Amino acid sequence: MKFVAVTACPTGIAHTYMAAEALEQAARDRGDELSVETQGAAGSDPLSEQDIAAADAVILAADVGVGERDRFTGKPVVEASVKQAVDSAASLLERAAAAEPMRVGSGSGGPSSDPATKVTANASAAVRLRQWLMTGVSYVIPFVAAGGLLIALSFALGGYQITEAPDVTERFDPASLTSWAALANQIGTAAFEFLVPVLAGFIAFAMAERPALVPGFVGGAAAVAVGAGFLGGLIAGLLAGGVVAGLRRIKVPSAVAGIMPVVVLPLFGSMVVGTLMFVVLGKPIAAAMTALTDWLNGLSGANAMLLGAVLGGMIAFDLGGPVNKVAYTFAVGGLTTGSETALEIMAAVMAAGMVPPLAMALAATVHARSFSAAERESSRPAWLLGASFITEGAIPFAASDPLRVIPSMILGSASAGALSMFFGATLRAPHGGLFVLPLVGDPLLYVVAILAGVVVAASVVIAAKTFVGRGATSKEQAPETEGAVAA
Amino acid sequence: MSSELITTELVDLDLPDTDRRAAIRSLADRLVNAERVTDIERFLDDVETREQQMATGMRGGIGIPHCRSAAVTAPSLAFGRSSTGIDFGSEDGPANLIFLIAAPEGGDSDHMAVLASLARRLMRGEFKRTLLDANDPAVVASYVREEVKP
Structure with missing residues (x-):
């Protein structure tokens, strides 16, 4: 490969010169130019x-601004x-080599300048926060696509x-289509189990x-265990990264220094993050879910x-x-x-x-420049995932820009829910998306409700990304957690 | 005063067992005696400022305290070796080879090229090994001079 x-x-x-020498040596060892x-x-x-024209990838190793970046x-x-x-x-060369296929794969989406990992050493806190999130998201996207499409x-x-089919380990008949469908469902579900841990792990990375990979993954798994979802995963990843970055500053005797990255940092980082996630976050989430459920039950009339x-x-x-789980469980319950009301609630x-x-797929298609190359990539599977009622398909978008994406989606989904209730559409299946449209009462108006919600959410997110200062350039948009973590 | 990057007086193959600041000061004294640094306190301040931005210890037992300073008259290298090692903030442990690099504030690029080629040598295993095995300051000085020739 060729690098500049x-x-x-x-x-x-x-x-400056030591880095140049190190990169040249490493490239020679790999047989790269x-x-x-x-x-x-x-x-x-x-x-x-x-x-530059011949290069497969660009490596910027800099603690100060690089001149003439637009080259x-x-x-x-x-x-x-x-x-x-x-x-x-x-x-670093490995990362650069891995960044290469993304450019080739971007196809009609235009040239991609998004590498697998992109963190600038001297960027502002808000820019770095976005880069951390984007790194996590870029690793999650393939899991969302693979798992979601299988489901x-x-x-x-x-x-x-x-989803009710028995485990394929118990019963699998190669001649039965249902067996293959069950297999696809269970493989897809297995892939989905990784979403939050991978997100948290690579944010921390x-x-x-x-050294932060393990605490990140473990924190993400803990977020899943306490039912904290992808927002819990974001917190776990930022926590793990912050904790490990902090631990790395501690001076240790040289005898211990060698085992720091392999043993000590992963061990203590996981303990700290795991404890925080299970003990500090777990209980309040469980309590909040109970309270929300009670509140919903009170709303029934x-x-x-x-x-x-x-x-x-x-x-x-x-x-x-x-x-999300509280609302979904309420509907399925x-x-x-x-009853007619229950079927209407399920449809909504x-x-x-x-x-x-x-x-998100619509917004990234009609307004591509508001989205990163990685997000545009994930917009294609998102169409099918949305149509199949696999809401997780929006996680890559929400995780990379939560402050503008989540409120937009809430508005759109609330509109769709309200309209579906207004039209009196009903549904007796707990999931399935467009595949269960034949089971929907009043399918035409139901589709209208969904489309209206999609248009609302897409318009609002485009407006938010256009008019509310973009994270990459504005400093005041970062959430409050960032100061504590980056410090 | 010699215009070479390093001379025999700027080599200390047996740094006393001490901490980072004391080690830098002892090497800086040699730069002052060689009339390459005019104001030691100012020079040490500038080195420390750079050190605070990011520790200059690197993997493989090397510390490279350095700065560009108005107190420096010519691009210079003072080299010290410590058998026990001195902590320069590298994750993998203390530094045995310490290169105090002094650059004048407005040095011309020919002079700076010598420092650049020194920095590149620091990444080469053979350069490090030669310095670790050397017994004679004069040999060290001439070896480094030879290596950094443009």
Whole structure:
């Protein structure tokens, strides 16, 4: 492969050149070609246009701003500190090599400048927070796509009751289509179990590198265990990254230093993050879920449209997290009664759940420039995931820009829920999306309700991304947690 | 005063067992005696400022305190070796090879190129091994001079 790199450090007399040397050596070892521009005190030998044009990926190892960055527009860029290049040039090249296929794969989506990992050492807190989230999201997207499409396939082949099929380890008949559908469903579900841990793990990885992977994954798994959903995963990832970054600052005797990244940091990081997630976050979430359920039960006699809007908003709030679960369980619980209201509630909840992925797919298609290349990539599977009532398809969008995406989705899902109630659409299946449309009472108006919600959510998210200061450029948009974590 | 990057007086193959600041000061004294640094306190301040931005210890037992300073008259390297090691903030342990790199504030790029080529040598295993095995300050100085020739 061919790489170009720029190195730059504050004084411009040592690390700039050490990083260049380390990268050149690592490239030689891999049998790759690499040209380096050292932006240091000795003046720089600029990269030639031919080198840049021929490069498969760009490596920026810099603690100060890199001059003339726009030369690299359209190339996959991997950013790191000069120290990272000096200490682990080989893994930096690995990252750059991995960034390459994304450009090739972007197809009609235009050139992609989004690498697998992109964290700038000297960026503002808000920019770094977004880069951390984007790193986590970029690793989650393939899980969402693979798992979600398998689940959608299982609904298409086996109907909505496929989730009730026995474990394929107990019964699997190669001649039966239902068996294959059950298999697809169970593999897809297995892939979905990774969503939150992978999100948390790679957010932590972006913040504090390899030693933070384990605390991040473990924190994410703990978030799943306490039912905290993807928002809990975001918290776990940021916590893990912050804790490990903090632990790394502690000076240790040289005898221990060698085992710090492999043993000590993962061990203590996991203990701290796991404890916080289970003990501090677990109980309040359980209590809040109980309170929300009680509150919903009290609402039963309320205005139908209002109930639909509340349930819809809850479905979109955390995309499979605790609030979403309360609303969904409330709807499914009513199905056993078979009453007309219960069937209307089920229809409203499914309509609301289909809106987020569809709306994000629509927004990323009609207004591509508001979305990163990774998000545009995930918009294609999102169409099918939304149509199949797999709300998790919107997680990549929500996790990379929660403050603008989640409120938009809540508005859209609430509209869909309210309209579905207003039209009196009914549904007796607990899931299945468009595949159970034949089971919907008043399917035409039902589709209208969903489309209306999709249009509302997509319009609001585009407006929010256009007019509410973009995270990459504005400093005041970052959530409050960021200060504590970055400190 | 020699215009070379490093001379025999700027090599200390047996740094006393001490901490980072004391080690830097002892090497800086050599730069003052060689008339390459005019104001030691100012120079040490500048080195420490750089050190605070990010520790200069690197993997493999190397510390490279450095700065550009108005107190420096010529690009210079003072080299110290410590058998027990001195903590320069690297994760994998203390540094045995300490390179105090002094650059003048407005150095021309020919002079800076010497420092650049020194920095590149620091990443080469053979350069480190030679310095770890050397017994004679004069040999060390001439070896480094030879290596950093443009």
